[in-house]
Amino acid sequence: MMIINIAGLALIALIVWWFWLYKPKEAELGENDLVITVENGTYSPSRIKVPAGAPFEIKFMRKDQSPCSETLLIPELQISDTLPLNKLKTIQLPAMSSGEYAFHCQMQMYRGQITVK
Amino acid sequence: MSSTNTESGNPSCHEGTETGQHHHHHVHGGSAVSQELMIEGAGCASCVGKIESALKAIPGVENAEMNFAQRTVSVLGSAPAEQLIKAVEGAGYNAKISLADNEDDALAEKEKADWAYYKRLMREMTIALSLGVPLMIYSIVVGEMTVTSTGERIAWLAVGLLTLGVMVFSGKHFYVGAWQSFKNHSANMDTLIALGTGTAWVYSMVVVFVPHLVPEMARHVYFEATAMIIGLIDLGLALELKARGRTSEAIKRLIGLQAKTARVIRDDKELDIAIEQVLLNDVVRVRPGEKIPVDGEVVEGHTAIDESMLTGEPMPVEKATGNTVAAGTINKSGSILFKATRVGKDTALAQIINMVKRAQNSKPPIGRLADVISAYFVPVVMIIAVVSALTWLNFGPEPAVAFAIVSATTVLIIACPCALGLATPMSVMVGVGKAAEAGVLIRNGEALQTASKITAMILDKTGTITLGAPKVTDVLVAGEYDEQAVLRLAATLESGSEHPLAMAIVESAQERGIETGKVSNFNAIAGHGVQAEVDGKTLLFGNEKLMRERTIELGDFVEMAQALAAEAKTPMYFAVDNKLAAIIAVADPIKEDSIAAIKRLQHNGIRVVMLTGDNRATAKAVAKKAGIKEFFAEVLPEEKSKKVQELQMEGEVVGMTGDGINDAPALAIANVGFAIGTGTDVAIESADITLMRGSLHGLADAIAVSKATLRNIKQNLFGAFIYNVAGVPFAAGVLYPFFGLLLSPVIAGAAMAFSSLTVVTNANRLRFFKAQEH
Numbered sequence: 053m054m055i056i057n058i059a060g061l062a063l064i065a066l067i068v069w070w071f072w073l074y075k076p077k078e079a080e081l082g083e084n085d086l087v088i089t090v091e092n093g094t095y096s097p098s099r100i101k102v103p104a105g106a107p108f109e110i111k112f113m114r115k116d117q118s119p120c121s122e123t124l125l126i127p128e129l130q131i132s133d134t135l136p137l138n139k140l141k142t143i144q145l146p147a148m149s150s151g152e153y154a155f156h157c158q159m160q161m162y163r164g165q166i167t168v169k
Numbered sequence: 170m171s172s173t174n175t176e177s178g179n180p181s182c183h184e185g186t187e188t189g190q191h192h193h194h195h196v197h198g199g200s201a202v203s204q205e206l207m208i209e210g211a212g213c214a215s216c217v218g219k220i221e222s223a224l225k226a227i228p229g230v231e232n233a234e235m236n237f238a239q240r241t242v243s244v245l246g247s248a249p250a251e252q253l254i255k256a257v258e259g260a261g262y263n264a265k266i267s268l269a270d271n272e273d274d275a276l277a278e279k280e281k282a283d284w285a286y287y288k289r290l291m292r293e294m295t296i297a298l299s300l301g302v303p304l305m306i307y308s309i310v311v312g313e314m315t316v317t318s319t320g321e322r323i324a325w326l327a328v329g330l331l332t333l334g335v336m337v338f339s340g341k342h343f344y345v346g347a348w349q350s351f352k353n354h355s356a357n358m359d360t361l362i363a364l365g366t367g368t369a370w371v372y373s374m375v376v377v378f379v380p381h382l383v384p385e386m387a388r389h390v391y392f393e394a395t396a397m398i399i400g401l402i403d404l405g406l407a408l409e410l411k412a413r414g415r416t417s418e419a420i421k422r423l424i425g426l427q428a429k430t431a432r433v434i435r436d437d438k439e440l441d442i443a444i445e446q447v448l449l450n451d452v453v454r455v456r457p458g459e460k461i462p463v464d465g466e467v468v469e470g471h472t473a474i475d476e477s478m479l480t481g482e483p484m485p486v487e488k489a490t491g492n493t494v495a496a497g498t499i500n501k502s503g504s505i506l507f508k509a510t511r512v513g514k515d516t517a518l519a520q521i522i523n524m525v526k527r528a529q530n531s532k533p534p535i536g537r538l539a540d541v542i543s544a545y546f547v548p549v550v551m552i553i554a555v556v557s558a559l560t561w562l563n564f565g566p567e568p569a570v571a572f573a574i575v576s577a578t579t580v581l582i583i584a585c586p587c588a589l590g591l592a593t594p595m596s597v598m599v600g601v602g603k604a605a606e607a608g609v610l611i612r613n614g615e616a617l618q619t620a621s622k623i624t625a626m627i628l629d630k631t632g633t634i635t636l637g638a639p640k641v642t643d644v645l646v647a648g649e650y651d652e653q654a655v656l657r658l659a660a661t662l663e664s665g666s667e668h669p670l671a672m673a674i675v676e677s678a679q680e681r682g683i684e685t686g687k688v689s690n691f692n693a694i695a696g697h698g699v700q701a702e703v704d705g706k707t708l709l710f711g712n713e714k715l716m717r718e719r720t721i722e723l724g725d726f727v728e729m730a731q732a733l734a735a736e737a738k739t740p741m742y743f744a745v746d747n748k749l750a751a752i753i754a755v756a757d758p759i760k761e762d763s764i765a766a767i768k769r770l771q772h773n774g775i776r777v778v779m780l781t782g783d784n785r786a787t788a789k790a791v792a793k794k795a796g797i798k799e800f801f802a803e804v805l806p807e808e809k810s811k812k813v814q815e816l817q818m819e820g821e822v823v824g825m826t827g828d829g830i831n832d833a834p835a836l837a838i839a840n841v842g843f844a845i846g847t848g849t850d851v852a853i854e855s856a857d858i859t860l861m862r863g864s865l866h867g868l869a870d871a872i873a874v875s876k877a878t879l880r881n882i883k884q885n886l887f888g889a890f891i892y893n894v895a896g897v898p899f900a901a902g903v904l905y906p907f908f909g910l911l912l913s914p915v916i917a918g919a920a921m922a923f924s925s926l927t928v929v930t931n932a933n934r935l936r937f938f939k940a941q942e943h
Contacts, residue, residue, distance in 0.1 A: 063555050096349070132530035160544055
């Protein structure tokens, strides 16, 4: 029983670490050609890094049929747009100051982040 | 930035029309127009050169540049599109005119994709339930599905493998999605479903394969739960998809207003062309019963046009040469020719569609808490599931393992982040669409929410309460002047001004056939009047304050002015060489339905305040006529925003309504700025809400829609909160110690599947909302 309890608590710790504490690496946006694929309930890459102070374009390719994935919101930038299925959609980002900008679907089940440095 | 228009991957062919607009009449003779073609069959980068040179070889083509990544080529020059396509085909590729963000096609494509997805979900649901339902019935008839003998083990192994088949066929998207988001360090609804159904299946398989690992009493299998849950959730998703389709009805209707073709006159020939190919300044013919294809200005003919689809105004509007027509409206009676002034994405209709779409996707502040919760929801539920399992294992009755597995599975399955996440956006979607149908354009979710809380409404007088088209009613002359002479001087003085009162005087002079002279040294004195020189005389035209400042003797004209003002007329003093020459009174009639609309606002408990630059007496008279108790008179344009602030200081949530041009600062500072449109002019940046129709009923409609939407959102949020807050502990088994109640995972699956459907359905109820006039 002791072992099971410890295992259970370890599992909880793992959940906390994996989903909240761990920060995965950001995909660098080298050129203006990054495509974020929307598939299977996720954005990939979901974390991207762009330099501050210059406008940028990011492209989305939605392959996910779920209607949830249709809407893209970047609340801090007041961007909301619809992503067509199986078609590239370009989102124009204004020049941004350093910081973290979340993007997500309407229900926040699909989540991503733009880090501006 | 790249110069091609790449938005939405659908390059626009209107990109170059701006260069074309200035010399349009030469377009076919050789001035630059750029067109975009979509190229098919270009597989390698070397095709680029071939296509470009084939296009450049056409006479009239100045340049052709291909964007290989996008498979588009932009052609600068005057050659017709057909010729360009032929040249590309001659080079061995296919080309299409690339369309400007074709809403219609995008919509059709989306519906096709949705339908395919719906069919897939239904198929998956059928397979899953055709295993799940018999198993369920068996479990109910036989009781617990336990594994004791070897024969049973083999039979259950077969069922377990069938269930695995269902998981792969019907539930693959959950597992793949769960794994993908897990890799991304995120968790979503898929994670919960995959974990819940996976736990039930793995446990059952352990019981089948290595029963001795599990206490004898706990040797149950839960294959029916796995199959049923997958089937029910697929069904829920399919029904939700259907219901979601209905939430976008309003935008579909708007998109459907767009005509597909236009009949343009080029080189004296009438051509039917696709709407995307209409250029600025093209002359377009529209016959009775046809839709106006693009925005324009009538150059020939007269007709009545039904603009109700855009403005909500039921009466057809008379149009003649010089009047504007808007895309999507319907020509009722006559045949007209008009010149295209706005095409493609720039038409009022396209802008409305764009604005409604944006607003539908934006979120009012009320949804923010749900967003915060959603962000932490799934991992928290996972933790609750673990805690619940541990609690059962430590303190639960035998078979503790079975209880632990059931409760963990049920917790994972019942929790529904979707219902919470859908609560706000679905209602906003329907509410904003509904408003648009009534000719009310709401800029974003925040405006929608604030509009529902408005306690005070400031109405600008001119053009908002009144028609904004004043007429000269009285000319009272002083001394040696006669009416003709006064009007001639006054009209000359005002001929350059665009102030509505000035225009009334100019019009009145024109009506009497008075010719105006020459004006010099024109000087506007903001909020007071104007000054200028005509025929060597210094003219001063304005209010009493201005006259007093210049120490002009007014005598008993002050009383006459007061009498006029009491009749809701605006008297203005006219002085020549510092001597009073006349009072000219102008009146601006109140709009027919203003009184009823104001009553509606007041009936809803809103404090209505009128604001005007006019003198007190006129303001008082108009306010009285309109049924308004409070008013601010003699307010200078730059003071309007101060009045808004004053009301805000009193603790009111202030709506400000004006024409959106002169009132921009006041509209911006108000909690909600309403711009009252003149028909189909939608590009009013300073306004949170634009009323397409001139009527103040739009104001009451806007507030009513926003109230109904907010109420709907609250119902949804409340429902979703309660569902999760009550459902999760129930699933974990908190009621078990008291009532011996434990939720079945299958019921949890059904509850979860239908909770989000309920939210969407409730939002859809808003479609039946009707604003009540009168």
